[in-house]
Amino acid sequence: MRNHLLPICLLLVGCMPGPAPDDTATRASQPAAMSSLPPLKSFATPTPARPERSNADIARDFLDLSFRLESGRELAVFTRFEEPITVRVTGRPPATMMPDLAALIRRLQGEAGIDISLTNAAQANITIEALTRREIRRNLPHAACFVVPGITDISQYRRARRSARANWALLRNREKLAIFVPGDASPQELRDCLHEELAQAIGPLNDLYRLPDSVFNDDNIHAVLTGFDMLILRAYYAPELANGMTRQEVAARLPAILARLNPGGAGIPARAPAxxxxxxxxxxxxxxxxxxxxxERQRATRRALGIAQSLGWQDHRRAFVHYAMGRLIAATDPDAAMGHFQAADRFFAATPGAGLHRAFVASQLAAHALSRGDGRTALALIEPNIPVASRFENAALLSTLMLLRAEALEITSRAPEAAQVRLDSLGWARYGFGADWAVRAKLREIGALNPLKGKRG
Structure with missing residues (x-):
């Protein structure tokens, strides 16, 4: 299930799967609300990068994703749908949902090679029900969206959650399940739920913090399925695998599967992260x-940092703790927060595939530079990361970086350019943040960083 998280990750909320009751897997159209802002923007052609890791590491990741639930509970056998897979939508989907879902289905067909399609039939394998956030929280308080096997609508959830049919650990194949998503969330949050929940509905049920380049990670940095994720899903539906296989049986077949699907990973040395x-x-x-x-959050983050240091971690997990601490103390101790953001950037820089992570950190470092009136430093941090946010289809991050850039341009006496960048950002902000009030709040928040505006009163 995708969990509601604090804004530690700046603009993201996160997802996890699992079997009920302890491991519940966890992101006709309603007209779009009228807006006085520029038209909502959306991303066109996806450009996922191939994974930059060895097939040996990817095989290990595949097994840990596929044979364990996020709670740590082991799964006895491999399960998946028998193709073809059909998907239908019920509830009150907003105007952006169907185009985003259709684009995701096309990616699963083309990049993962899965026989999956949309249908209106009640007998669909997967039902995606669009609910309100309040309805979702009423059923699973900390979830933004979630997936449950053996049911087709939310009315069945409470009865089913303690039954064998809704227990992922007891499944021997996948035939029918329901995904519950927030139809009243921002377009980006809804799209992110679709990507993570549909991927877990048809594929692995676990998340791994050690993965820097995947939505199968509770750090929630990645918003849409990555090249690594599509490779995992393609391998998941390889003809060599079948329902009921044990971990050992799947492990025996994985080297040949990955050699065929990802020949470039054969020559890369294994890193085997802890x-x-x-x-x-x-x-x-x-x-x-x-x-x-x-x-309590600060104490917990210090515990996590102490564990990371004691284990000698030098990767994105160590970086993520520094980033989280920086976000927690930014308002009360900005200088200490800057130290954590700089440490996060160093560790992210040493992790292959962590470019998006660095873009999040850059937004924090740039905001600090802006607050000091240092527009040139802010621009140097922002401008290389705008295409990164775009490539990874994160409209909330993209619009934030653009708004920061507008303020930096204003500070450096480029007001006409600043006005155009600010205007261009608003369509992305509407996709990333949703309602007009949320977009205007982000405008005010970033505008307040500009010391020139304070001087003008």
Missing amino acids: RTPRNWINAIEAALGPDSSPS
């Missing part, structure tokens, strides 16, 4: 969860 211990995961969940107080 597994993520449960105490670190628990600390991060406490740091980002909605039920902790600010002081």
Whole structure:
């Protein structure tokens, strides 16, 4: 399920799967609301990058994703749908949902080679029901969206959640399931739910913090399915695999499957990153969860940082803790926060495939530079990362970077250019943040960083 998280990740909210009751897997059209802002923008052709890791590492990732639930519970056998897979939509989908879902289906067909299609038939394998966020929280309080096997609508959820048919660990094949998504969320949040929940509905059920280039990761940096994710899904539906196989049986077939699907990964040395211990995961969940107080979040983040340091981590997981701490203390101790953001950038820079992560950090470093009136430094941080945000289809991050750029241009006496960039950002902000009030709040938040505006009163 995609969990509601604090704005630690700046603009993202996160997803996890699992079997009920303890491992519930967890992101006719309603007309779009009228807006006085420029038209909403959306991304065109996706440009996912091939994974930059060895097939040996990818095989290990595949097994850990496929034979374990996020709670840590082991799965006895491999399960998937027998193709073809049909998907239908019910509830009250907003205007952006069907185009985004159709684009996702096309990607799964073309990039993952899966026989999957949309249908209006009630007998569809997968039902995606668009609900309100309130309805979702009423059923699963911390979830933004989630997926459950063995049912077709939310009315069946409470009865089914404690039954064998809705228990992922007891499944021996996948035939029918339901995905619940927030139809009243921002277009980006809804799209992110579609990507993660549909991928977990048809593929692996676990998330791994050690993956820097995947939506199968609770850090929620990635918003849409990556090249790594599509490779995992293509392998998941390889003809050599079948329902009921054990971990050992799948492991025996994976080297040949990956050699065929990802020949470039054969010559890359294995890195074999250390597994993520449960105490670190628990600390991060406490740091980002909605039920902790600010002081509890800081204590939990310090615990996570201490664990990362004791394990000698030098990768994106160590960076992520610094980033989370920087976000937590930015308002109360900006200088210490800057130290954490700079540390996060160093560790992200040392992790292959962490370019998007660095773009998030750059937005924080640029905001700090803006608040000091240093527009040139802010521009140097922002401009290389605007195409990164666009390539990874994160409209919320893209619009934030553009708004930061507009303020930096204004500080450096380029007001006409600043006005155009600010105007261009608004269509992306509408996709990323949704309602006009949320877009205007982001405008005010970033505009307040500009010391020139303060001087003007």
